[in-house]
Each structure stands twice: as C-alpha cells, then as structure tokens.
Amino acid sequence: MVTGMVAGRARMVVIGGDAAGMSAASQARRGKGPDLLEIVAFERGPDTSYSACGIPYWIGGLVTGRDALIARTPDVFRLRQQIDVRTRTLVDAIDTTAREVRVTELDTGRQYSERYDDLVIATGSVPVTPPIPGSDGSDLNGVFAVHGLGDGERIRTHLETGRIASAVVVGAGYVGLETAEALMARGVAVTVLDHAAAPMTTLDPDMSEHVATAIKESGLGLILGDGLAELVPDDSGRVRAVRTTSGRRLDAELVILALGVRPEVALAEKAGIPLGPTGAIVVDRRMRTDTPGVWAAGDCVESTHLLSGRPVNVALGTHANKQGRVAGENIGGGYAAFPGVLGTAATKVCRTEVARTGLSTREASEAGFGVVSVVVESTTRAGYYPDAAAIRVKLIAERGTGRMLGGQIVGYEESAKRIDILATAIWNGMTAQEFFFADLSYAPPYSPVLDPVVIAARQLHDAVRRDLPQGLE
Amino acid sequence: MVTGMVAGRARMVVIGGDAAGMSAASQARRGKGPDLLEIVAFERGPDTSYSACGIPYWIGGLVTGRDALIARTPDVFRLRQQIDVRTRTLVDAIDTTAREVRVTELDTGRQYSERYDDLVIATGSVPVTPPIPGSDGSDLNGVFAVHGLGDGERIRTHLETGRIASAVVVGAGYVGLETAEALMARGVAVTVLDHAAAPMTTLDPDMSEHVATAIKESGLGLILGDGLAELVPDDSGRVRAVRTTSGRRLDAELVILALGVRPEVALAEKAGIPLGPTGAIVVDRRMRTDTPGVWAAGDCVESTHLLSGRPVNVALGTHANKQGRVAGENIGGGYAAFPGVLGTAATKVCRTEVARTGLSTREASEAGFGVVSVVVESTTRAGYYPDAAAIRVKLIAERGTGRMLGGQIVGYEESAKRIDILATAIWNGMTAQEFFFADLSYAPPYSPVLDPVVIAARQLHDAVRRDLPQGLE
Numbered sequence: 001m002v003t004g005m006v007a008g009r010a011r012m013v014v015i016g017g018d019a020a021g022m023s024a025a026s027q028a029r030r031g032k033g034p035d036l037l038e039i040v041a042f043e044r045g046p047d048t049s050y051s052a053c054g055i056p057y058w059i060g061g062l063v064t065g066r067d068a069l070i071a072r073t074p075d076v077f078r079l080r081q082q083i084d085v086r087t088r089t090l091v092d093a094i095d096t097t098a099r100e101v102r103v104t105e106l107d108t109g110r111q112y113s114e115r116y117d118d119l120v121i122a123t124g125s126v127p128v129t130p131p132i133p134g135s136d137g138s139d140l141n142g143v144f145a146v147h148g149l150g151d152g153e154r155i156r157t158h159l160e161t162g163r164i165a166s167a168v169v170v171g172a173g174y175v176g177l178e179t180a181e182a183l184m185a186r187g188v189a190v191t192v193l194d195h196a197a198a199p200m201t202t203l204d205p206d207m208s209e210h211v212a213t214a215i216k217e218s219g220l221g222l223i224l225g226d227g228l229a230e231l232v233p234d235d236s237g238r239v240r241a242v243r244t245t246s247g248r249r250l251d252a253e254l255v256i257l258a259l260g261v262r263p264e265v266a267l268a269e270k271a272g273i274p275l276g277p278t279g280a281i282v283v284d285r286r287m288r289t290d291t292p293g294v295w296a297a298g299d300c301v302e303s304t305h306l307l308s309g310r311p312v313n314v315a316l317g318t319h320a321n322k323q324g325r326v327a328g329e330n331i332g333g334g335y336a337a338f339p340g341v342l343g344t345a346a347t348k349v350c351r352t353e354v355a356r357t358g359l360s361t362r363e364a365s366e367a368g369f370g371v372v373s374v375v376v377e378s379t380t381r382a383g384y385y386p387d388a389a390a391i392r393v394k395l396i397a398e399r400g401t402g403r404m405l406g407g408q409i410v411g412y413e414e415s416a417k418r419i420d421i422l423a424t425a426i427w428n429g430m431t432a433q434e435f436f437f438a439d440l441s442y443a444p445p446y447s448p449v450l451d452p453v454v455i456a457a458r459q460l461h462d463a464v465r466r467d468l469p470q471g472l473e
Numbered sequence: 474m475v476t477g478m479v480a481g482r483a484r485m486v487v488i489g490g491d492a493a494g495m496s497a498a499s500q501a502r503r504g505k506g507p508d509l510l511e512i513v514a515f516e517r518g519p520d521t522s523y524s525a526c527g528i529p530y531w532i533g534g535l536v537t538g539r540d541a542l543i544a545r546t547p548d549v550f551r552l553r554q555q556i557d558v559r560t561r562t563l564v565d566a567i568d569t570t571a572r573e574v575r576v577t578e579l580d581t582g583r584q585y586s587e588r589y590d591d592l593v594i595a596t597g598s599v600p601v602t603p604p605i606p607g608s609d610g611s612d613l614n615g616v617f618a619v620h621g622l623g624d625g626e627r628i629r630t631h632l633e634t635g636r637i638a639s640a641v642v643v644g645a646g647y648v649g650l651e652t653a654e655a656l657m658a659r660g661v662a663v664t665v666l667d668h669a670a671a672p673m674t675t676l677d678p679d680m681s682e683h684v685a686t687a688i689k690e691s692g693l694g695l696i697l698g699d700g701l702a703e704l705v706p707d708d709s710g711r712v713r714a715v716r717t718t719s720g721r722r723l724d725a726e727l728v729i730l731a732l733g734v735r736p737e738v739a740l741a742e743k744a745g746i747p748l749g750p751t752g753a754i755v756v757d758r759r760m761r762t763d764t765p766g767v768w769a770a771g772d773c774v775e776s777t778h779l780l781s782g783r784p785v786n787v788a789l790g791t792h793a794n795k796q797g798r799v800a801g802e803n804i805g806g807g808y809a810a811f812p813g814v815l816g817t818a819a820t821k822v823c824r825t826e827v828a829r830t831g832l833s834t835r836e837a838s839e840a841g842f843g844v845v846s847v848v849v850e851s852t853t854r855a856g857y858y859p860d861a862a863a864i865r866v867k868l869i870a871e872r873g874t875g876r877m878l879g880g881q882i883v884g885y886e887e888s889a890k891r892i893d894i895l896a897t898a899i900w901n902g903m904t905a906q907e908f909f910f911a912d913l914s915y916a917p918p919y920s921p922v923l924d925p926v927v928i929a930a931r932q933l934h935d936a937v938r939r940d941l942p943q944g945l946e
Contacts (some may be wrong), residue, residue, distance in 0.1 A: 019922065054857055054917050068857035071922075174916075306912075317922045318915040339910050346914035355914055384527055384541035414887060420913045420924070421893045427911045428901035437812050438900045439779075440893045441819035441828055442791040443647075444527050449492070449544075449790045451893070 009038050012331055013101055013116035015091045015267065017043025018050065019317050020298025021122030022072065023324025024331070025083045028118075031332020034082040040114055041077070042089045042103055047149055048074050053317055055152040056175065059159070060182025066149060094119065094271035096291045118293050118331045121268050121281065122324060125261035125299035125315045130170070134231040134239070135257060142239035143231060143255045146179050158254060164188050167254040168242045170228045172199035172215075174347040176258030180220050181350055183254070191221030191250055193228060193242070200354060202345065203408050204361045206375060207394050210410045214352035223248070231255060261315045263300040276302040278313040285337035287327040295331065297323035304340035306427070307359050307405055308367035314341050344423045346416045355419035358406030358426045361396055370399035372467045374459040378452035380414045382444035391415045393456040395422070395432065402431040402464040407453070414446075418453050432460035482511050485804055486574055486589035488564045488740065490516025491523065492790050493771025494595030495545065496797025497804070498556045501591075504805020507555040513587055514550070515576055516560045520622055521547050526790055528625040529648065532632070533655025539622060567592065567744035569764045591766050591804045594741050594754065595797060598734035598772035598788045603643070607704040607712070608730060615712035616704060616728045619652050631727060637661050641715050641725035643701045645672035645688075647820040649731030653693050654823055656727070664694030664723055666701060666715070673827060675818065676881050677834045679848060680867050683883045687825035696721070704728060734788045736773040749775040751786040758810035760800040768804065770796035777813035779900070780832050780878055781840035787814050817896045819889045828892035831879030831899045834869055843872035845940045847932040851925035853887045855917035864888045866929040868895070868905065875904040875937040880926070887919075891926050905933035 012028055014021040025039050041048075049071040057063045074085040088106040095102070100115045127145035134140030142162070144155050158164065165188065169180040172194035180190045192199070192215065198208035199215060199222065215222045223244070230243040242252050263280035273289045273296075276282040280302040287295050298320035302311040319341060329336035343363075346355035364371045373396040381388040391411030397404050407422035409415050425435045436457040442449055450458070485501055487494040498512050514521075522544040530536045547558040561579040568575070573588045600618035607613030615635070617628050631637065638661065642653040645667035653663045665672070665688065671681035672688060672695065688695045696717070703716040715725050736753035746762050746769075749755040753775040760768050771793035775784040792814060802809035816836075819828035837844045846869040854861040864884030870877050880895035882888050898908045909930040915922055923931070 051855065051857070051917065051922065053915070053922075054855060057858060057917055062859050063857045316915060318913070321922055322910060339907075340912075342912040344912045344914045346916040346919055348916065348918045353918075357912070357914070382524065382527060384524070384536045385530060386535050414890065416914065416916070416919055417887065417890050418893075420891075421897050423913055424894050424897040424901070424903075424908075424911055428897070428903070430897075430901070434812075435897075437795060438897055439813075439815040439817045439830070440791070440896055441817045441830070441889065442526070442789060443819040443821065443889070444524070444530055445821045445826075446819055446889055449524065449526075449794055 009036060010117040011038045011040065011115060012118045012120070013114055014039070014041040014120045014122060015101065016122035016124055016298070017041050017048035017074070017085060017087065018122065018124055018298070019320035020124070020324035021120060022049045022077065023321050024120045024122065024295070024297055024328035025077065026081060027325045027328025028332040029081045029083060031329060031334050037332070038084070039082070040084045040086065042091050042101070043085065043087045044090050044106070045148060045150065046087050048072060048077060048085055048087070050149050051317065052147065055146050055149065056178035056182045058152050059155050059179060060185040066153065069149065091267060094267055096271050096273070096294060099293055116293065118295060120327050120331070121273070121289070121294065121296040121300060122298045123264040123267060123300045126264045127257060128259040128262055129257060130228055130259060132228060132231060134233065139237070140231055140233055140239055141237050142253060143257065145257050146175050147261070155254070159186055162253060164253045166251040167256065168193055168250050168252040169256040169258055171258035171260065172196070172222065172224070173258060173260060174200070174345065176256065177215065177349050178347060179256050179258060181218070184218070184220055188254065189221070191223060193223045193226060193244060193250070195225065195227035195245070197225050199224070202343070202356055202360060203354070204394060207392065207408045207410055210392060211349060211352065211354055214349050218350035261299065263313055265300055268296065268300070276311045278302050278311050280313040285339065286330050287323055287338060295327040297327045303338070306340040306342055308363065310367065312341065312343070314343065316345070342423055342426060344419060346419055348416070351412055353409070353411055353413070353416035355409045355416040356407065357419050357423040358404070359396065360406055360408070364396060364405050369405060371405065372397050372399050372460065372463050374456055374463050376452055376456040376459055378455055379448060380411060381446060382448050385444045387413070389413050389415070391452050393452045395456040395460045397432050397460050397464050399464065399467055402433055402461060404430055404432055404435060404460070418451070421453055432457045432464060436461055482509060483590040484511045484513065484588060485591045485593070486587055487512070487514040487593045487595060488574065489595035489597055489771070490514050490521035490547070490558060490560065491595065491597055491771070492793035493597070493797035494593060495522045495550065496794050497593045497595065497768070497770055497801035498550065499554060500798045500801025501805040502554045502556060504802060504807050510805070511557070512555070513557045513559065515562045515564050515574070516558065517563050517579070518621060518623065519560050521545060521550060521558060521560070523622050524790065525620065528619050528622065529651035529655045531625050532628050532652060533658040539626065542622065564740060567740055569744050569746070569767060572766055589766065591768060593800050593804070594746070594762070594767065594769040594773060595771045596737040596740060596773045599737045600730065601732040601735055602730060603701055603732060605701060605704060607706065612710070613704055613706055613712055614710050615726060616730065618730050619648050620734070632659055635726060637726045639724040640727040640729065641666055641723050642729040642731055644731035644733065645669070645695065645697070646731060646733060647673070647818065649729065650688065650822050651820060652729050652731060654691070657691070657693055661727065662694070664696060666696045666699060666717060666723070668698065668700035668718070670698050672697070675816070675829055675833060676827070677867060680865065680881045680883050683865060684822060684825065684827055687822050691823035734772065736786055738773055741769065741773070749784045751775050751784050753786040758812065759803045760796055760811060768800040770800045776811070779813040779815055781836065783840065785814065785816070787816065789818070815896055815899060817892060819892055821889070824885055826882070826884055826886070826889035828882045828889040829880065830892050830896040831877070832869065833879055833881070837869060837878050842878060844878065845870050845872055845933065845936050847929055847936050849925055849929040849932055851928055852921060853884060854919060855921050858917045860886070862886050862888070864925050866925045868929040868933045870905050870933050870937050872937070872940055875906055875934055877903055877905055877908060877933070891924070894926055905930045905937060909934055
C-alpha cells in the first residue's frame with residue numbers, strides 16, 4: 001500500500017488547482033467526507049482558484065490587489081474541506097496502469113508518486129505563441145501573455161519600473177482588447193494589431209465593424225489585416241518595437257501577445273489518454289476520459305457544441321467550474337452530466353459592451369445550416385428615458401424552421417447581459433416566433449415596451465417567413 | 474350598404490387607440506392593403522399609442538415632454554398605414570347582431586354607426602378607486618390616478634401651480650412607488666400608504682421586506698398595514714390631508730391613488746360578450762371572443778397563466794402589444810396565437826431594482842404546487858470589479874421535479890434585467906439543474922464567474938434534492 005493511504009478510503013487526485021480542479025475537489029467532498037475519500041490536489045503555481053479573467057482589470061488598476069482575484073486560497077480548501085492542496089508541485093507523469101501520478105516539489109526538488117482511484121486532469125490551457133523569436137517572453141524583456149497571475153504581476157512590474165510610453169497588443173480578441181484598455185488606463189499609447197480583417201472574429205463582420213469603431217473612438221490604435229513579424233529589442237534585451245508582416249514598424253516598450261490559448265494536454269497525451277480533433281481531451285457527458293478512473297475538466301477538454309453537434313474547445317471559467325462540478329459529483333457518488341456549450345461570451349471595450357451566443361453566420365453555414373438573419377438598432381431603455389443608450393442586436397435563425405441559432409449584441413451600458421436571455425432561448429431550441437411571445441419584463445428604465453431582443457425576434461420571424469418560397473408559407 | 478363602405482372591401486373596426494388596438498390595426502394592415510381591408514380605429518382621447526408606463530417619469534421630470542411618451546401619433550397611422558384613426562370619439566355600444574358600433578364624436582356631439590366585419594375591443598383598463606368620497610377626482614381637487622396622459626398633465630399642473638409640500642400615495646405597487654419617487658424628485662415630501670404588510674405583494678415577504686427597506690432609505694415615508702379612510706379637503710375643495718383606517722392623519726396637498734386597475738369591459742358586457750372569472754373578456758389563443766367577428770386584446774382580456782393554468786388579467790403594455798399583433802395577424806389573413814403569460818414584471822425604486830416572474834410562493838401553493846425555494850445574495854459584477862453591487866435572487870421550484878416556478882430579484886444597478894433570463898428558463902419548463910448548466914455569459918464587468926441566477930439555480934437544485942424523502946433520491 002502506498003504511504004499515506006488509509007485502508008478503506010478511496011483517493012481522488014486532482015491535477016490543477018484552478019476553477020475546474022478545485023470545483024471537482026469541492027463537489028466530490030460534498031458527496032463523500034474525509035472518512036470515505038481522501039482528496040489531493042496538485043498545483044504548479046502558488047495559488048488556487050484565481051480569476052484569470054480579472055487580470056486585465058488588475059493591470060489597469062480597476063482591481064486593487066492580486067489577492068482580490070483569488071476566490072479561495074489553498075488554506076481555505078485545506079481547513080474547511082480537508083482537501084490536501086499541494087501548491088508549487090508539478091505533476092510530471094500519469095501512469096494509468098498503476099493508477100498513480102509522479103510529481104516534483106518545485107521548491108525542494110523532491111519527487112514522489114501518489115496513487116489514485118480517481119484522477120481529474122484539470123491542466124487548463126497555455127497561451128498560443130507565434131513562431132517568432134522572443135515571443136515566449138524567455139529571452140526578451142517586455143513581452144508577455146495575459147494568462148496567469150504571474151503574467152499580471154510581471155506586466156504590472158514592467159509598467160511600474162519601465163516608464164512605458166507605448167505598447168502593442170497582438171490579437172484583437174477578448175483578452176487583447178481588455179488588456180489594451182487596461183494599458184491605456186495606465187497612460188500607455190496602445191496599438192492593437194490583428195491579422196484578421198476585424199476585431200472579435202467570433203462576431204459577424206457587420207457586428208464586429210461596430211466594435212472596430214468603438215475601439216478607435218476609445219483612443220486605442222487598431223491595425224487590422226496585419227500581423228506580428230518581428231520583435232525588435234534594444235541593446236539591453238528589452239523590446240523596443242514590433243515589425244508587422246506588411247513591414248510597418250510600431251514603437252512598443254511593452255508587447256502583449258493575446259493570440260488565444262490552446263489546451264494544455266501534454267501530460268494526458270503522454271499517458272495515452274485520447275485527444276479529439278480540437279486537440280483537447282475527449283470526455284463524455286460525465287467528464288470521463290476513455291481511460292478507467294481518469295476524468296478531465298476545464299480548458300483542457302473538448303465539449304460538444306449543442307447546435308453544430310461538433311466538438312469544440314472553449315476556455316472559459318464558467319465551463320471549467322461546471323465541468324469540475326460534474327466530475328466531482330460523479331466521483332463523489334452522485335450523478336451529473338455536462339450537456340455541452342453554445343459559445344456564449346461577453347466582454348467590454350471601454351464603454352462598448354459586446355456579447356455573442358450560439359453560431360455566427362459563418363459557423364452556422366459551416367455546420368450545414370441555411371440561415372436567415374436580422375440586425376436591429378434600438379435602445380437599452382425606453383427611448384424617452386434618460387440615458388437610453390444605443391444597442392444593436394443581430395439574430396440568426398435556421399431557414400424554414402425559424403429556430404434561433406445565434407445572437408450578437410454590440411451596445412452601450414446594460415446591453416451585454418441580454419445575451420443570456422438569447423442564450424437561454426437558444427439553449428431551449430426556441431424559434432424566433434416562440435421567443436417573441438415569451439413573457440419578458442418591461443419597465444421604462446430597462447427597455448422599450450418590446451425589448452431590443454424581442455424586436456429582433458419579431459423581425460427575424462418575419463424574415464424567415466419572407467424567405468420561404470412562394471406558396472410554402 | 475353603409476355609407477363609406479367600398480364594395481368588396483372588408484372593414485375592421487378597432488375600439489381603443491393604444492398599444493393593443495393600434496398593434497392590431499397595424500398588423501392587420503401588414504396582412505391586407507387598403508384595397509382589401511378598410512381599418513377604422515376609435516379612440517376616446519386625443520392620442521394614440523402612448524406609454525402609460527412613462528407617466529411617472531414625466532411627472533418626475535426625467536422625461537421632458539408629453540410628446541416623448543407618444544410612440545405614434547394618429548397622423549402617422551393615417552398617412553403611413555391608411556388607418557382611419559378617429560380620436561375624441563366614444564364608442565357607445567356594440568351591436569353584435571348587426572355587426573356595427575354606435576359612436577359619438579365628443580367635440581361635435583354627432584352620433585353615427587359604423588359597420589364591421591371584424592371588431593377588436595381594446596378598451597384597456599380603468600384605475601381602481603376606493604369607495605371614498607372624492608376618490609374619483611371629480612369633486613376634490615388634488616386627487617389623481619396615474620393612468621392616462623391626462624392624469625399626468627393634471628398632476629404636473631397641480632404641482633406647478635400649487636406649491637405642493639406633501640403628498641400621500643395610496644398603494645405601494647409598481648405605479649405607486651414609481652410615482653412616489655417622481656414626486657420626491659420634485660421636492661415633495663411623500664408618504665406611501667398601503668393596507669398590506671409589505672410593498673409589492675407580488676413578491677414573497679422575504680423579498681419585499683428589502684424593497685421596504687429601500688423605500689425608507691430613499692427618503693420616502695412608508696406606512697404599511699394601514700389604508701385610506703378619508704380624504705380631507707380645505708374650504709376651497711382642495712385636498713389637505715388623508716385620514717387612515719387606523720385613525721392617523723397625514724398632510725397631503727396631493728393624493729395619488731395607485732390601487733391598481735381593473736379591465737374596462739362595460740361595452741363588451743353590455744353587448745353580451747362573455748367575461749371570465751377575473752372580470753375580463755374571455756378570448757382564445759387567437760384573441761377571438763366567443764362572438765363571431767369580435768376579437769379583444771390588451772388590458773381588457775384574460776390570459777392564461779402558463780404555470781397555474783388559470784385565467785389571469787394582467788395589464789401590461791408588452792402583452793397588449795403582442796395580443797394586438799396576434800388579433801391583427803389573424804384578421805389580416807395570417808395565423809398567430811398568444812400562448813399565455815408568466816407574470817413577469819420589473820420596476821425601479823430609486824436605486825433599487827425589483828423584478829419577478831412566474832409564481833410567488835403563495836401563488837404556487839394556491840395553484841397546488843409543493844415548493845422548495847432558495848435566496849442567494851451575490852453581486853452584479855465580479856466581486857473584485859468596481860461598482861459590483863448587491864443583488865438578491867430568490868428562486869422557487871416544484872418539489873420533487875425541480876422545475877422552476879418563479880424568480881424574484883431585488884438589487885442595485887443592472888440587477889432587474891436578469892429576470893428575463895429566468896423568465897425564458899421558466900417559460901421553457903427548465904429544471905433548476907438544467908438551468909444551472911445553460912451556457913450563460915461571463916465577464917467580470919457583468920457577473921461573478923457564475924451569475925447570481927446560476928448560483929441560485931445550483932442551490933435550488935441542491936435544496937430540491939435535500940427535500941426528497943430519504944431513499945428516493
């Protein structure tokens with residue numbers, strides 16, 4: 001028997017102490033007390049359960065301290081839930097036959113193995129780095145991803161010690177834009193660079209163009225259709241500028257690489273746990289991999305997109321939290337299943353709120369849907385009410401049936417949260433007409449008599465009808 | 474043939490030129506052009522399609538002009554849609570056998586009849602008045618309802634000419650509280666009086682108590698468990714005070730009666746068109762009364778509550794708008810059906826946002842449901858994000874099944890709109906567990922990693938499970 005194991009107790013081992021891993025541990029603990037289940041969680045870094053999504057706001061100074069981003073410290077898990085959290089401990093390998101993991105304590109170098117009955121792989125994701133020297137931040141000072149709390153700390157230090165006047169953010173997605181805004185708030189002249197023709201390519205072009213306008217109006221520089229070609233250092237090994245693929249040179253004493261993430265699956269892959277077409281770990285609805293006793297959750301797994309039916313890899317704290325809970329519920333002796341995702345997401349670019357759910361027009365077409373769509377401009381409050389702000393809603397439906405497939409919102413204050421109304425409607429397979437008749441609230445401070453999303457549904461229903469061949473209506 | 478009728482054209486007559494009536498007229502016109510359908514709309518007042526819900530904000534000065542509250546003037550209907558709107562015209566009677574209405578032009582006294590093929594009764598509602606002398610405003614100056622634009626005008630005039638220092642608002646429902654806040658914004662000392670033990674009795678007591686706290690903290694006086702007994706005039710016939718049922722005397726140079734509304738069904742009743750148990754006109758899903766050629770829509774009809782299955786009479790612009798559209802679609806040769814209501818509503822009391830949907834605990838019990846509920850306190854944004862505000866969410870589910878039956882929200886900025894997420898979930902019959910897994914958005918400016926409504930769903934699911942008899946889980 002492996003040292004430390006008590007006879008009769010099962011042991012759950014978790015790899016990764018962030019949202020997915022610690023949700024799994026917590027939920028398993030709720031199902032089985034310490035007398036029945038021993039829980040060990042390994043985390044490479046010093047922290048557990050932190051908000052990666054909050055890092056841009058910490059950089060920008062909206063969030064005051066690093067600690068504010070930590071939802072629960074290791075000690076809270078240890079003391080309140082008897083979860084044996086071992087931080088600064090790297091898992092080197094998984095042996096699925098012996099059912100054990102081999103780990104290294106980073107501070108002491110000590111190596112040991114730990115047996116498991118159930119293993120949860122919650123290794124998360126790693127930032128995508130371009131194939132450009134210096135882009136991994138190791139040999140060039142001033143080049144950062146925005147991924148872990150450590151990145152946030154390094155960027156803050158760089159800002160505080162460096163008198164940074166200019167920065168380039170590579171990637172005009174959610175994290176890139178949030179970070180660009182944060183840097184601008186710190187007095188830095190920021191240019192956002194993206195090889196795509198529009199920012200936030202998860203939106204349709206007729207919606208993302210309004211995001212582009214908002215970015216420019218906010219005072220951020222925006223260069224589209226151009227990518228990062230070279231990081232230009234000064235003599236001391238600090239970044240000084242970037243050169244773009246079109247040959248432009250942009251001053252940059254700070255470069256943020258926000259090119260998205262890819263699932264961290266090295267451990268799983270080495271252990272022979274199957275990956276799917278997205279490169280992430282394949283799991284079933286209960287978050288089981290195909291290897292006995294091995295579960296996975298969070299950024300490192302594939303989910304099913306509920307509209308396309310296809311596997312997708314979505315790195316989001318909400319999914320990680322829920323998937324972890326599902327794995328933990330099942331390990332703890334209960335039953336839970338993660339149904340899949342719709343691709344709901346939201347962000348804020350200065351005053352402009354942006355959100356999307358379901359399939360974009362392109363995604364819907366790729367998934368084989370014939371689509372009809374409408375765009376509606378309205379206001380967030382009754383038109384006559386003070387501070388009624390502009391909101392633009394795009395809705396996409398399947399031809400013929402009118403089933404709603406996607407929604408996109410760009411607007412000012414109090415716009416974005418409406419995406420959850422659309423997400424819930426789409427989740428339930430509602431047609432535009434059914435959604436039009438749903439009993440949504442109305443009061444002048446909150447919407448026109450018909451909410452913009454309801455007006456959009458009405459117009460979408462009409463558009464679906466008009467789209468029918470004559471005589472089939 | 475009746476004068477003015479063109480051979481071969483059908484004629485639609487509408488009684489009531491507000492949301493329901495004009496939506497019906499507009500939608501019928503979209504189905505059939507002027508060559509096929511003549512549309513005549515009678516309206517007692519001078520306006521069409523105005524926002525009654527906006528009147529409190531007009532009184533308070535948030536909305537600048539009367540015109541801002543009028544969505545579409547009679548001329549717009551006449552010129553753009555060839556709808557023959559006849560304002561200041563009272564319909565005196567409906568003859569369902571001859572299929573005609575008898576009307577009086579209020580300004581000329583001229584009376585005439587108009588034949589119809591299809592008639593839409595959209596007579597709306599009238600304010601409930603207590604059985605107290607002077608409460609109908611006719612013989613006592615300074616006593617008003619807040620129902621039509623005329624009421625708004627009279628209250629504004631009274632405020633502007635009267636140097637009003639104190640007011641009593643009778644009724645602590647939505648309109649009462651909105652108007653109380655408006656008067657306070659005009660510098661009036663306002664006391665809200667309600668015979669119930671809590672304001673907004675459509676909420677459960679454990680939620681409405683927080684509304685009561687918000688009312689008091691806002692600077693409004695609030696007297697509960699006490700009602701209006703007497704309106705006390707001065708020598709000139711202006712109200713000076715009110716006396717309450719408990720004998721209290723409250724100074725009031727202005728009294729607002731906000732005791733709710735009842736359906737305006739006198740015309741329908743006289744014509745023998747059946748009313749239901751709520752006192753409103755009975756219609757089917759297509760908005761047909763049981764009388765051939767007679768339709769009804771808006772505040773004057775009964776709807777089906779989708780959870781209780783019972784008839785309810787809900788006076789709300791959204792329903793009026795949709796029901797009118799349904800009647801018009803059917804009259805215009807199409808097919809549409811109004812599915813029913815959930816009882817979704819929202820309002821704002823100073824900084825506090827209040828919203829509800831579905832059944833309250835009492836309503837659910839009355840409808841025969843066994844219920845389980847939870848209350849969750851959370852924040853509108855990530856806890857570390859600036860301006861994260863307190864929000865309290867109550868969720869109610871059916872015992873055993875976990876099907877969500879109701880939601881209630883009391884919180885600060887950006888709280889209320891979340892009721893529409895819950896309304897959409899409940900509309901679709903989701904269980905707490907299903908809703909917990911729905912793919913809702915997350916970004917720190919908009920919610921914690923799990924939105925308060927999602928946290929509530931998780932706790933509700935757990936509560937439903939705990940509530941099961943041992944061994945049945």
